[in-house]
Amino acid sequence: MRQKTKIWVMWSAQWPTTWRNEWILKSQELWKWIAKLDCILVNWACPGLPNEAAIWAKENWWFVVWISPAFSEQEHIEIYKSPSSEYDIILYTWQWLMWRDVTNIRSSDAICLVWWWVGTLNEFVVAYDEQKLVWVLTWTWWVADNLPEILKICNREVTNRIIFESDPKTLVEKMVLALREMPQPEFADERVIKWTDLN
Secondary structure (H helix, E strand, O other), rough: OOOOOOOEEEEEHHHHHHOOOHHHHHHHHHHHHHHOOEEEEEEEEOOOHOOOOOOOHHHOOOOEEEOOOOOOOHHHHHHHOOOOOOOOOEEEEEHHHHHHHHHHHOOOOOOEEEEOOHHHHHHHHHHHOOOOOEEEEEOOOOOHHHHHHHHHOOOOOOOOOOOOOOHHHHHHHHHHHHHHHHHOOOOOOOHHHHHHHHO
């Protein structure tokens, strides 16, 4: 039986992202369409918009895989100052903040970027280099709307594996279609290996 599509949504864990109701409403629209297309959301177990997703998911009986950088629930709460009461299952990776990114990216079929700052830019770079499909929900300010310029400065291309869209429903539909048509990377450092072969 074919596994369900796993989508990791990257967004800021900073509480200020929850201060504007329009941001929460647009995020909820995104969650709704991911759920309607029978996909599994992979998400941070942390404050900010990820925690808003946890509350919404519980209210709507939606299964989500929550990822923590901590060793245990105690460390998750006391050291990382992260919530846990709204979560059905949390995977404690003990990989701290940076290395957990790699685990999440490789465990997901596609990545979606929403309301992100410098930390999520790091996550995008890993996803880009590993040739993951990446959605970008535009009109969410900060890095998301400036990504083409950032890639240009870094001498990188906006490939067909990056999808820009301002409407959450259309964005999810485009990504599901792209997942059917584009193969996933099958080996570690596949892009680097291809470059080596060319040289």
